[in-house]
Amino acid sequence: MQRFLAAGLFALAGAAPAVAQGYRYIDDFDYGSPTAVAEQFTDAMASADFVSAYYLLSPEAKDAFYQAIASGNSASLFAGVEKFEVPALIGTRDAEPDVLDDLSLDWARLFDDMLAGATENEQMPFSFAGGAVEVVAETEDGAEAAIDGATDGLRLSLKETEWGEWRVDSIAWNDGTFSPGWSISPEAGAIPAAELPFPRTFIDExxxxxxxxxxxxxxxxxxxxxxxxxxxxxxxxxxxxxxxxxxxxxxxxxxxxxxxxxxxxxxxxxxxxxxxxxxxxxxxxxxxxxxxxxxxxxxxxxxxxxxxxxxxxxxxxxxxxxxxxxxxxxxxxxxxxxxxxxxxxxxxxxxxxxxxxxxxxxxxxxxxxx
Incomplete structure (x- = not known):
């Protein structure tokens, strides 16, 4: 898993992402409103399409996930894991080097692999299964969405990027507070293990x-x-x-x-x-x-x-x-x-x-x- 942690920043260009013509998965998301993003994110998480969910996260939420994994603090994200232990479906310690190299170049795929592994291994602290966006309300910093029918108290904080796209900035549940991405306490409980559907993501097809x-x-x-x-x-x-x-x-x-x-x-x-x-x-x-x-x-x-x-x-x-x-x-x-x-x-x-x-x-x- 140390191969994953080597992926860093390259030379830092450009303004907002370009809008593509025709069908292109990478631009196949509606970032136009907090409601649209909350609904797409909820659907993606509920169907275990964690690749799509990743692309709906804010830059700060993506970075918070990266920093937690890179610093060996995966226990702040997943229930029942030890320091430096990373849940994985494909990227296990006994995976071949070329498979690990292939995963390590894209944090969308790493995010998906870790959440898929955590789902199968009873390490996810929340679940969107059966959930639906109940209400979206404006807040001082953006918007907040309540998710009904899933983990108790599940809700999303959303904000607009500097280039005008709405994204999910954080996830909270029960009495938890918002912070970029999500964060759990050491005594946090886990959602029961669930079988993953196939295909789950665009890549699986x-x-x-x-x-x-x-x-x-x-x-x-x-x-x-x-x-x-x-x-x-x-x-x-x-x-x-x-x-x-x-x-x-x-x-x-x-x-x-x-x-x-x-x-x-x-x-x-x-x-x-x-x-x-x-x-x-x-x-x-x-x-x-x-x-x-x-x-x-x-x-x-x-x-x-x-x-x-x-x-x-x-x-x-x-x-x-x-x-x-x-x-x-x-x-x-x-x-x-x-x-x-x-x-x-x-x-x-x-x-x-x-x-x-x-x-x-x-x-x-x-x-x-x-």
Whole structure:
């Protein structure tokens, strides 16, 4: 689990997250009102879709969860756990390194894995099962929602971000008081263990079973501009390459204007410390990838075009993709993880950088000069 704690903040750009066109899971939430957010959060928690629940949390609530886990204080979040003990469904101590690496890049997935593990192991201090938003009232700092039919006294505190999105800032129940995220006392009781449904989350619906299925899904996601879905199909090494300090962003998106990356939290020279935008995005590489690819598409900086692309075949774990524009042929280098899932490890084409992941246009030296 120490691998999880290594995920920190990268270089701190951008203002509010961009609004996407068409279907894109990462922007499929209604942040327009406290009622809408409270209802979506309640539904997500009740159905054990903790990935969606995470994306409805405020930046400060996300950071409070991160700080509790990183400091070994998981006992302030989960009932009946010891110091440095972290509930987990997938990310257990005996999980293979590549599986842990894959989880550690995205705190949405870590949050989901820990809450799923706590649900199965009778370590959750509250439950939203059977709950419904009863009333939403304005408060001095934002809004408060009462949840009826779930844990006694369950309620949410909500606030508006600086870019105008409503989020859940804290959870309280019984006589508990609000603090970012939630906090429990050492003697807090636990909710009885519950069986998890399947599929629970958007990620559970992705078919990782064969190289062909993943290649087809990746081509479709890239063609549709659903960058977050495409990101989930990458190998851990490919994901790590997106923001690797030794691999400039210009290798991923040649000619990208790094001063024009809204919603990413990247490259902001006047930001001296992690602010709300950085806390909201920078511990989720998938979110950052989605935003930089959206900016790259708008700026015309994508090095290839998947719209109209066709999978021609897979030989020796390399999928050949024919595209309507140069480069006319792309290679998807497929890799099978220790858990049996197939992923895209690298995209390459004639003249691309053979060592860069998930892809690289040109050399490192040329990219730094640009």
């Amino acid at each position: 992705i078919d990782y079973s064969t190289a062909e299925a993943v290649a087809d899904e990746f081509i479709a996601a890239m063609a549709e501009g659903d960058w977050y879905r495409a990101y989930l199909l990458l190998s851990p090494a490919a994901k790590q390459g997106i923001l690797a300090p030794t691999q400039p962003l210009q290798m991923l998106l040649p000619g990208i204007d790094t001063a024009d990356l809204p919603g990413t939290g990247l490259f902001r020279p006047n930001v001296a410390r992690a602010d709300s935008l950085a806390l909201d995005t920078m511990r989720d590489t998938g979110v950052v990838f989605d935003r930089i690819m959206l900016a790259g598409e708008r700026q015309g900086a994508l090095p290839f075009e998947f719209n109209g692309a066709e999978l021609k075949g897979i030989v020796d774990n390399v999928a050949t993709v024919k595209t309507p524009q140069a480069p006319a042929l792309l290679s998807l280098h497929m890799l099978q993880m220790s858990n049996g899932q197939w992923r895209v490890d690298q995209v390459s084409w004639e003249g691309s950088n053979p060592s860069a992941r998930p892809w690289g246009a040109g050399s490192v030296a040329d990219s730094f000069r640009n």
